[in-house]
Amino acid sequence: xxxxxxxxxxxxxxxxxxxxxxxxxxxxxxxxxxxxxxxxxxxxxxxxxxxxxxxxxxxxxxxxxxxxxxxxxxxxxxxxxxxxxxxxxxxxxxxxxxxxxxxxxxxxxxxxxxxxxxxxxxxxxxxxxxxxxxxxxxxxxxxxxxxxxxxxxxxxxxxxxxxxxxxxxxxxxxxxxxxxxxxxxxxxxx
Numbered sequence: 001x002x003x004x005x006x007x008x009x010x011x012x013x014x015x016x017x018x019x020x021x022x023x024x025x026x027x028x029x030x031x032x033x034x035x036x037x038x039x040x041x042x043x044x045x046x047x048x049x050x051x052x053x054x055x056x057x058x059x060x061x062x063x064x065x066x067x068x069x070x071x072x073x074x075x076x077x078x079x080x081x082x083x084x085x086x087x088x089x090x091x092x093x094x095x096x097x098x099x100x101x102x103x104x105x106x107x108x109x110x111x112x113x114x115x116x117x118x119x120x121x122x123x124x125x126x127x128x129x130x131x132x133x134x135x136x137x138x139x140x141x142x143x144x145x146x147x148x149x150x151x152x153x154x155x156x157x158x159x160x161x162x163x164x165x166x167x168x169x170x171x172x173x174x175x176x177x178x179x180x181x182x183x184x185x186x187x188x189x190x
Contacts (some may be wrong), residue, residue, distance in 0.1 A: 003017065005017050007114075009126070012091045014141045016066055020077050022076075022101060022102030024073040024074060024075070024076070025073075025187065027073045027076065027078065027100065027102045028048055028071060028073045028104060029054060029100070030101070030168075031048075031071050031073065031078055031097050031100060032046055032048055032071060032168065033101075034096045034097065034098065034099075035069060035071075035093060035097070035101060037090070038096060038133070040088070040089055040092055040118060040129065041067075041069070041084075041089065041093070043066045043067070043085070044066060044067040044068060044069050044084065044085075044089070045067070045068040045069070046068075046069050046071065047068055047069065047070045047071070048070070048071040048072070061179075066084075066085040066113070067083045067084040067085050067089065067113065068082040068083055069081075069082045069084065069093065069110065070082040075104070076102055076103060076104035076105070077103075077104055077105045077106075077107060078097050078103055078105070078106050078107070079106075079107045079109065080093055080094070080097065080107070080109060080110050080112070081109035081110060082109075082110060083110065083111045083112070083113055084110050084111075084112060084113065085112075085113050085114060086090045086112060086113070086114045086116075086122075086155070087112050087114075087118055087122060087126070087174075087175075088122060088125060088126050088129065089110075089112075090110045090112055090174060091126040091129075091130075091131055091173050091175065092126060092130060092133075093108070093110060094106050094108050094172070094173075095130045095133075095169065095173060096145060098135065098172060108174075113189075118146050120145075120146040120148070121144040121146070123149070123151065123173070123175050123176065124144045124145055124146040124151070126174075126175070127144045127146065127151050127153075127169070127170045127172050127173050127176065128142075128144045130169045130170070130172065130173055131144070131169050131170070134169050136161065136162065137157065137162045137165050137166055138157060138158055138162065138164045141155040141156045141157065142154070142155040142157065142166065142183065143155050144170070146176075148177075149175060149176060149177030149178065150178050150179075150180060151170045151173075151176050151177070151178070151179050151180070152179075152180045152182060153166055153167065153179065153180070153181050153182060153183050154182045154183065155183055156183070156184055156185070156186050157181075157183050157184075157185060157186065158185065158186055158189065159185050159187075160185045162183075162185070163181060163183045163184070163185060166181070166183055167179050167181040167183075
C-alpha cells in the first residue's frame, strides 16, 4: 500500500530564527540530532545519507528498537520516511523538524506501526508534547483539549508571545483542523 505524503507548508513551520543560508548537510545534521536527542525517539533507528544511528539508549527504552526514520534533505526540503511506533511520533517528528533553522518544508512519508492513536485524547497529547518541547513557552498552567480536530488551549502563560507560539505549535500538529486559543498572558490575568 502506497503511503500518501504529507507536506507541511513553510508558513506552518516557519523557524523562530530562519537561516536560509544553511547547507543541506548542516540541516541534515540538525534533523538527525533533533530526532535522536528527543526522548520520544530514543528507540528509533535514524538513517540518513552516509550514516545510520543506533537508538540513543536502549536502557531508557526497554521495549527495544521501534521504528526507523530515514532522513533526506534537498534544497532545504526535508523528507521523512520509514516507520514510527505511533501517530504521536509522526506528529512530533514533523513539528520538531519544521522548527529547525534552514528547513523550508517537511515532506512526511512516515508510516505508523500502531494505528490506534488517532483519538481526540491522542491529538491533545501530541499538541501538549509539541508545546512542551518549545523552548519559548513555559508549559505550566496550560491545558489542551481536542474534539474532532478542534484544539482548545486554556490557561495562563508569561507573555503574549507565548500565547502566539502555543497557538502556532498546536496548528503545526498533523490532524489539527483549528485552534481555539483561550490562553492569557499572566500580566493580563492578574
